[in-house]
Amino acid sequence: MEWANQLCENRQFGSKMTDSKYFTTTKKGEIFELKAELNSDKKEKKKEAVKKVIASMTVGKDVSALFPDVVNCMQTDNLELKKLVYLYLMNYAKSQPDMAIMAVNTFVKDCEDANPLIRALAVRTMGCIRVDKITEYLCEPLRKCLKDEDPYVRKTAAVCVAKLHDINAQLVEDQGFLDTLKDLISDSNPMVVANAVAALSEIAESHPNSNLLDLNPQSINKLLTALNECTEWGQIFILDCLANYTPRDDRESQSICERVTPRLSHANSAVVLSAVKVLMKFMEMLPKDLDYYSTLLKKLAPPLVTLLSAEPELQYVALRNINLIVQKRPEILKHEMKVFFVKYNDPIYVKLEKLDIMIRLASQANIAQVLAELKEYATEVDVDFVRKAVRAIGRCAIKVEQSAERCVSTLLDLIQTKVNYVVQEAIVVIKDIFRKYPNKYESVIATLCENLDSLDEPEARAAMIWIVGEYAERIDNADELLESFLEGFHDESTQVQLQLLTAIVKLFLKKPTETQELVQQVLSLATQDSDNPDLRDRGYIYWRLLSTDPVAAKEVVLAEKPLISEETDLIEPTLLEELICHIGTLASVYHKPPSAFVEGSRGVMHKRLPARTGSGESTESPDVGTAAGGSAPEAAPSIIPSQGDLLGDLLNLDMAPPTTSGPPPPTTGMQMGGMDLLGGGLDSLLGGDIGGSPAMGAGFGAAPAVMPASLNAPVGGGLGDLFDLGGVGMPMGAYIPPKIVWLPAMKAKGLEISGTFARRAGVIQMELILTNKAMSVMTDFAIQFNRNSFGLAPAGPLQVLTPLGPNQTIEVSLPLSTVGPVMKMDPLNNLQVAVKNNIDVFYFSCQYPISMLFVEDGKMERQVFLATWKDIPNDNESQFQIKDCHLNSDAASSKLQGSNIFTIAKRTVEGQDMLYMSIKLSNGIWVLAELRVQAGNPNYTISLKCRAPEVSQCVFQCYEAVLKN
């Protein structure tokens, strides 16, 4: 009462009343007071009370106790009050499902109200009340609203179908709502069409196999017509939907492009980007000699440039996408370098992206301008930006050979500034330039050496040490310089220690007389006083090499290094294609496929660009000749003499190019101990690792996951025992099936392949034994996979570096990635493989245990497990029996854990142990399991629940295999 008086007073004085008054203090018994007011007879008082309730809700107070009182206010003809009550319902219905039923009647009634605003409001709100119990009552009202005479109600009802589907998909299908929704695509009202398209796309996205969006030329035509009439948002829904269509031929493709291009003139940047997506995708099908093709290319540039005057966040999205577009079709923006020049007031994220694109567009024609700009940026104050600008200068030098000299002199100018981080960054990139153009710019070494003392970052120190070691013969005081680093050897980071070791050995081999003491010192520091296995083993190898055969040591350590390639930061082509299909979305911003960051994106839907029709090139045929990474330089073998001896092997280890330029598997950094000693360790031993390429960055630890191919090949002298140190196949506890013959010799002209799959420290390995049962030598091995259910692909080339003589056998480990193209196989875990050698190409298929794909972070939180278990429909549950298993539940649990099957909880009911477990597949699919073990009963029962039930069978097989081995 008091409050109402106050209100009146305020009104009288004419002072401006605002909603903020509802937020005023909490008094004792507030809920009680509100309750009374809510039940008041006076309309106005009721409304004010509801407003106060909503205000409390907004500031986060729990007003759920008022549920029945608020719902009582629902039956009103006051629209504002009704909206408030609905708002309250949306917030609290989930926590009070039983009481939410009370609201059903009013919803049903409101859906038949004379006022379309109320009908729409009711149908919109009821979809937001995610309570299973009410959903079935809502079907009838929804059915009516979908056929409502008012388009405002129909467009709202269309979205409601998607909401309902999210809560109870089966119900929506049974009620035939999906068909009604499809009919709405032909609605006379463009906004209804747009919302129907949006709803269908949303449903289709979560049910990729439903074939809901049955796009055909007729429905495409309808969409294109609606495109001209609906709101900007509707246009985006339609364009995004169109992007999923694959035209039948280039003519259809062209006609769609023609009707989509006008959208490039829309003021809304999101409409423009969605149109660009459709065009970039469909363009793929147009013959390049077509006039229209070049017209289209020309039309794309101006709108892309204009996006750079949008709001900064939109600019950022645009720039990340332009980065993809210039990699896919560099010709579109090749003349637009200037628009990417950085402005003083650009936010840092825009600046960094612009810089990246500038380098991609850099060419001989514009390099002078680019360099002038980069130099300007390098004298800015923003540290991250400056660093990137300096790096960019190095990348220009490597990319545009003609500019290398100017780049080097620019870098020298920058070193003169003596700004600490500029100097360090410059030294890191100069090292790369040395690797690209050996024996050309060594005159600058003296200047670099002057700055030795100011280097405090490991990467810069390592780079400088590498330079000193590499050019030790030209630096008079190389020994003094290196010695100065040696003083604080143990405080240095690993990469510096490794470099220092290699550099001093190099120095010793070049000037043996003066540096004997130094080399002894570093070898003992590395082997005796260090805890780092990489460092120790590298030290031992050098030691033995130097003591057994100094000539061989010289040949190994001072071997000519392979040149680094120009563009190592390009996105891997299949990933790039997929990302082009996702222009404008988060995937295009992250430069990662959706499966990498969307949980349970079900792996089956990697988007691809359509194949060009008419022309012979088919994207399907597995082209065995090229390595999966695409960037593996063909020229590589010609630089390194392919000798059959140890030296050749050692050298070739170093050769493995960083083929995974896509997102690297997150675990590469922690390569498994035993193996890495040989893989990463040896590899870096040759000094080649230091910035094998600019993209590798701090790539010491993350050395390419390539295994030495010839572990069992005869190795010379004292090195043999060294290899035993590490040993392959440390017992990790994971189940590895025994090797079986995949390809019998008689089917493959004498080549026999047997193998198995293993998961070691997060890396999936295909372990192969190749046996030559023919009379002639086999060489030039390569491997490729066909598309498969989980996108398995070789993460590097097949490392068979020595020719395989008759009756010889070789064991090879091939690391696999899961970022390859995806196609559902039958059975799910089937893998089709092509192996090539100098004789022919052979095909075989094999099946991998799905447990290989169980990732290490597959342990679900208990709460999440509970919620997820409930959330997955019961239809997705499958039950299996495991017979004759004699483990107790704890033993089973720990055995399963070894294969990344994690026990989350254990319950014992009447002598029966129930284990609840979770598994996460590499593509983000979760599998939940309940394992029942009865003491004394050798038969287990297992129930599996998964959103993608098709994997259950495979998972069950794994359980069986793991438990019985």
Add this chain to the structure above:
Amino acid sequence: MSASAVFVLDLKGKVLICRNYKGDVDMAEIDHFLPLLMTQEEEGLTCPIMSHGNVHFLWIKHTNLYLVATTNKNSNASLVYAFLYKVVEVFTEYFTELEEESIQDNFVVVYELLDELMDFGFPQTTDSKILQEYITQEGTKLEVAKTKVPTTVTNAVSWRSEGIKYKKNEVFIDVIESINLLVSGFTRRMLGLIHVNANGSVMSSDIVGTVKLKTMLSGMPELRLGLNDRALFALTGRDKGKTVTMEDVKFHQCVRLSRFESDRTISFIPPDGESELMSYRINTHVKPLIWIESVIEKFSHSRVEIMVKAKGQFKKQSVANNVEVRVPVPSDADSPKFKTSTGHAKYVPEKNLAVWTIKSFPGGKEFLMRASFGLPSVENDEMEGKPPITVNFEIPYFTVSGIQVRYMKIIEKSGYQALPWVRYITQSGDYQLRSNF
């Protein structure tokens, strides 16, 4: 597809108001937003997209508010940002100013608007003029106005209501061109102490033009705008005097884009009142309308001497108004002294700028400003950026590109006579001359 929920936060990260659209992301995830942002800010690397677990935050900042959208899907990021900016626009039109207080003062309307603007993550009606027809602030007004949905909401013409009446039918057309310019700088070092700065050559320049309308027309008029567009003249084969090549044109959603694509006709039913009809970009090399030469001599530990010469490089008949030359000075500068041949100069210490204002600047004229500042003997350790010299100005009755409205045809079925009025203005856009401190 797009946002799962939308939040409005204050600068401390407290949720002022939010709306859960899809229910697939835990609303408590928003608590991670500010800590993430703080970490990024500490590292000096903010990014408009941040993620925590499998939740992604897409955010913008407006006055003292953060507007954040969350999602756990591969959402259309450009749509989300465009939508967030649209929300700002709608709220601003409703509350005049959008800030913390206006959200609190109007939470009921904000809830209503959030409900209408987006449904299940799909943006719906976002035209504030139309929204204002059925979502009004005054409860009393509601009862009458809200008895039915304005047909406009779902019409193909979703931006203009029927039944608009004016006594006098007029339309005002403003053609505004903004000049963006970037001029390089170069440095000469003298005696190792004095830095003489001068300005170099034009690195890039372009014109961004907009055509704004103020429509005061009755009924549902059909409008056709004719410009001296080179592509149009090439199509029709006519050649009448000067034409202009527009690099990229963007239109308000009322313009029929397919019509423009096929025969370059700009035809539309205009929104009522003020609106931006179109914008265009022209890439031609523009002669800098106001050219600045500056010599900045820095005598470390003692003083800075600045000499700025401004020259009007446009027609003698024209006059530039409200010219403002903003020259950056070191942050530790003190005791400013100015001398100007015209206008007025002052020191704005909070922005580290010397601002020289000239109310009226005729074409062809040249003016001079000298300034000197003291510098402390103990120098500021912190590195300072190298902000550019910027210039603001406005030249009426003139466009650099030479674009012209040739006609505006107005046809309404009632057959009234309507008058179009045209104004031209050229102004500074992003007009920067790099300096080297």
